[in-house]
Amino acid sequence: MKTTFYKYQGTGNDFVMIDDRSGSFPASQELIASLCHRRFGIGADGLILLQNADGYDFRMVYFNADGGEGSMCGNGGRCVVRFAHDLGLFENSTSFIAVDGPHEATATTDIIRLRMSPVNAVELHDEYDFMNTGSPHYVTYVDNIKDVEVVDIGKDIRYGPVFGPAGGTNVNFVQVLDDNHLSVRTYERGVEDETYSCGTGVTACALSAHIREGWEGAITVETLGGTLEVDYNEPAAGKFDDIYLIGPAVKVYEGEVEV
Numbered sequence: 001m002k003t004t005f006y007k008y009q010g011t012g013n014d015f016v017m018i019d020d021r022s023g024s025f026p027a028s029q030e031l032i033a034s035l036c037h038r039r040f041g042i043g044a045d046g047l048i049l050l051q052n053a054d055g056y057d058f059r060m061v062y063f064n065a066d067g068g069e070g071s072m073c074g075n076g077g078r079c080v081v082r083f084a085h086d087l088g089l090f091e092n093s094t095s096f097i098a099v100d101g102p103h104e105a106t107a108t109t110d111i112i113r114l115r116m117s118p119v120n121a122v123e124l125h126d127e128y129d130f131m132n133t134g135s136p137h138y139v140t141y142v143d144n145i146k147d148v149e150v151v152d153i154g155k156d157i158r159y160g161p162v163f164g165p166a167g168g169t170n171v172n173f174v175q176v177l178d179d180n181h182l183s184v185r186t187y188e189r190g191v192e193d194e195t196y197s198c199g200t201g202v203t204a205c206a207l208s209a210h211i212r213e214g215w216e217g218a219i220t221v222e223t224l225g226g227t228l229e230v231d232y233n234e235p236a237a238g239k240f241d242d243i244y245l246i247g248p249a250v251k252v253y254e255g256e257v258e259v
Helices: 029-036 074-086 150-158 199-213
Strands: 002-010 013-019 046-051 058-064 093-098 101-107 112-115 122-124 129-132 136-141 170-178 181-188 193-195 219-223 226-236 239-247 250-258
Touching: 002 074, 013 074, 029 046, 046 074, 058 074, 074 093, 074 101, 074 112, 074 199, 074 239, 074 250, 122 199, 129 199, 136 199, 150 170, 150 181, 150 193, 170 199, 181 199, 199 219, 199 226, 199 239
Parallel strands: 013 046, 058 093, 136 170, 181 219
Antiparallel strands: 002 013, 002 250, 046 058, 093 101, 101 112, 112 239, 122 129, 129 136, 170 181, 181 193, 219 226, 226 239
16 A cells, blocks of 8 residues: 655754554654665665644654664654654653653744653763663763764764663764753664764753763754754753754655555
8 A cells, every 4th residue: 555654854864754643653663764764765864753642742663674673762852853743743842652661842833842761870881871761871971082983983873782781872972062961873773873863862962961960951952963052950960851852854755654
């Protein structure tokens, strides 16, 4: 059968969107991987189903580009909010449910402001920090981010003896540019490559930098695909709530595909 799809991107992190409120989309790992394939499919970092959910405006179901159902995706969350807004599901503010729990968001013409899950623990190590911002993230600091072999190093850490047996991790490389200003590049598990942007990764990097640098207030983060902002509250040391991932989310095009 043919189904309508929508392509959205948030700072270069791109997603196939399906309006699955009817519950009729035949989701399978093989089908989703083929749709996300950049040579033989639509091409995307992931696929998102927008479904009905009691007590919420919608449910977000996220699949990685390899077709496996994934953990929370921050940029995907911002994009599905834009998609829901375009579908007329809400006017200014929304609440939805995802794999990591409930989320709230607001939409303006240019910006999606997405409330992320609380972070209750940050592991601080000599060479890296580790935390779960809806997805697991390894954060390490570098002097010149342009020279980092993101894929080779990221793959070694993702599949290495520490994180590999536990299902792997996303790997972020951070350069401090100025006060409250970072540059970030990310190797994403499930995509198994560097992406133009990773929302949960940007969030992890901002919280890590807050701890290490002692910064207060919102943090601006440059990614390959554009600029994001992370705002947050730290009610206790190493514990964060009211975390917001802020930035653009844009519809690219729509079409039909045989599934």
